Amino acid sequence: MDLHPLTADDHALIELARRTVEENTDGPDGVHTMGAAVRGADGRLFAGINLYHFTGGPCAELVALGNARASGARTLTTIVAVGNENRGIFAPCGRDRQVLVDYYPGIRVIVPTADGPRSVLATDLLPGAYHWEP
Template identity: 80%
Template sequence: MHSLQPLTDDDRELIELARRTVDANTDGPDGVHTMGAAVRGIDGRMYAGINLYHFTGGPCAELVALGHARASGARELTTIVAVGNEGRGVFGPCGRDRQVLLDYHPGIRVILPGPDGPGTVSITELLPGAYRWSP
């Protein structure tokens, strides 16, 4: 089990950005845009993304948010979160996203759902003993 740490005000702000992003861009309860994500840079700036569903396996919202941050010049990121549309709340990253996060941002914190509400955990705790690829 992961040892979730309590959310900070910055974490709650990041969750809200992801929620606003998915709410503004969803196609509704049966739509294909179902997840929004937000990431915070070391300077405090936040970057959002929305997933691009496609039958071939379009990118997850987390990867789109990472790309948005990178395209905006952010190289060091501190925290990431994904939120579902229609009020579904915080979701943990899939395995592919966890590997990408570990490889590019090994110090990043991830906001996860928990039994008593969301909390944070380090990416290394989510993917212990992982293969380490160096970009």
């Protein structure tokens, strides 16, 4: 896995995800407990928050991807998810990894590591992934 140190732009993306979840959380037992942010190739940032539901509502990463698409962003470079109440950065779940590989295989994902947050290609997070094409 090819891990990269974070840039100033990466830290700004983390801050947007953190701010999004902290301003909109329902607390530790609430349904809005994760925030995400994604950066477009043009530098624009887009945020999302999870919509937890017993039927499997969308994760914050998927909401952020949808927000970016609805705003006209077609090429995305980096994504991150952050937990509420200062829980920090989280790696994407399996479903999100599959979506990232299918739609944005070149996107970098900010993940926690033993040496602090780093970025990695989405394809490195899901080796041997099933390749679906819309």
